[in-house]
Amino acid sequence: MAEKAFHVLKDGSIVEVLIGNVTDEIKHDIFLCSGCEGACKAEVIPVREGPRPCFRIKRGQHHKSGCQNDESLAAQIRRVLDHTGHTTSIEELYELFDRPQVEVVKKEKRKGTKENKVNDQDDEEEFDDIRAIQRELKNPKNLRELCALFSKSSLDDIYAGxxxxxxxxxxxxxxxxxxxxxxxxxxxxxxxxxxxxxxxxxxxxxxxxxxxxxxxxxxxxxxxxxxxxxxxxxxxxxxxxxxxxxxxxxxxxxxxxxxxxxxxxxxxxxxxxxxxxxxxxxxxxxx
Ligand SMILES: [Zn+2]
CATH class of the missing domain: 2.40.50 (OB fold (Dihydrolipoamide Acetyltransferase, E2P))
Incomplete structure (x- = not known):
């Protein structure tokens, strides 16, 4: 949720503006995302009401890959992942995701754990969360994460070689x-x-x-x-x-x-x- 954006002035120049400074006079003007050190420039709209006023992406517009203001689910997943794949390979991920989940479900039932636990790596999950807090980037642990990573990366980027x-x-x-x-x-x-x-x-x-x-x-x-x-x-x-x-x-x-x-x-x-x-x-x- 971006609190700042570029305001496009009548003469075409741009100036950074805080959401709190968007007045009725300018609220229908053009605003651009100032993420990616100013390079994103996706069109955003000011949302002044609600508990957290901010600039939101305009329908049909897309943030640049890696933009910190991209709040989509895939972008959020991508943020805790390593973007280079230097400690894994596509083959390795392919094998990893093949783990039979049905056996895991059976194990869960035996253990009587809650249904929202989707795998038997509860300890690892916790560990992953701590790592995320420490801002250490991890490899995707399922296809959902890998899809999030790839869909929010440029197709020219290199991953795992x-x-x-x-x-x-x-x-x-x-x-x-x-x-x-x-x-x-x-x-x-x-x-x-x-x-x-x-x-x-x-x-x-x-x-x-x-x-x-x-x-x-x-x-x-x-x-x-x-x-x-x-x-x-x-x-x-x-x-x-x-x-x-x-x-x-x-x-x-x-x-x-x-x-x-x-x-x-x-x-x-x-x-x-x-x-x-x-x-x-x-x-x-x-x-
Ligand atoms: Zn952006």
Whole structure:
């Protein structure tokens, strides 16, 4: 919540202003985010009412990657994460997220812990919190955190020795990926969405047992070039994808992808468990 912003004056010059100094006369003027040492310049609006008056991002506007005034959930998650990945690798994270959560749930039940504890690393969680307070940056511990990190980073940034744009397929690079494809056998997170049964029947006549078919999340139903993802997965992963809240339209799938030899826009990933899928509302990926 920014208390300061740039006020654009009539002559086009800008001057920093505190939210408390925004008067009725200027409240409809243009204000720009002064984050990233003044480089952000996303349009913001003054919110003078409420317990914490501040400047908020204008609808449709986006903070620069890393802007301290970005209050979105993904930006907040990213702040406690290491942005370089120098102590991990994509392979390592891929293996880590594969941890079978079903066993964890059973363990929890045995222990009689509360339902909001989602894994068996309570001690580690606490430790993580302390580390966050000490401002030590950690590696993502699940796909949700990794998606937050990548969606709020530039696709040209390097993470764990790889260009983020090569391993995270979202609205920014999907058009490119549709053209050049995903390199054979590469690990990548594809943001997917459900597609109709009719379309699946038409485009993927033979869906392997235990697999589901999703499309990339950034295409219209009638667009031919949409990437189609055949995802062999466990019953639990399926349950997460199909039973999730209907608002959670974007399904991130962390897979090792292989292109169909006969249909260049169809990819199959190696079998995955629930830790390699993450469902979120579209707003999670607003950058
Ligand atoms: Zn900003």
């Amino acid at each position: 790889m260009k983020i744009g090569d391993i995270f397929l979202d609205h920014r690079n999907i058009a490119d990926i549709r053209k050049k494809g995903i390199p054979e056998g590469q690990l990548a997170i594809v943001l997917c969405a459900k597609i109709s049964v009719e379309r699946i029947k038409k485009l993927v006549p033979e869906v392997p047992d235990q697999a589901i078919v999703l499309g990339d999340a950034y295409s219209y139903a009638d667009k031919e070039k949409q990437l189609l993802c055949i995802i062999p997965c466990t019953a639990n992963a399926k349950r997460i994808i199909f039973n999730s809240d209907s608002k959670k339209k974007i399904i991130a799938v962390f897979g090792r992808w292989h292109q169909d030899p006969f249909n260049k826009s169809v990819y199959t990933c190696e079998p995955i468990k629930e830790g390699r899928v993450f469902c979120a509302e579209e707003s999670f990926y607003e950058w």
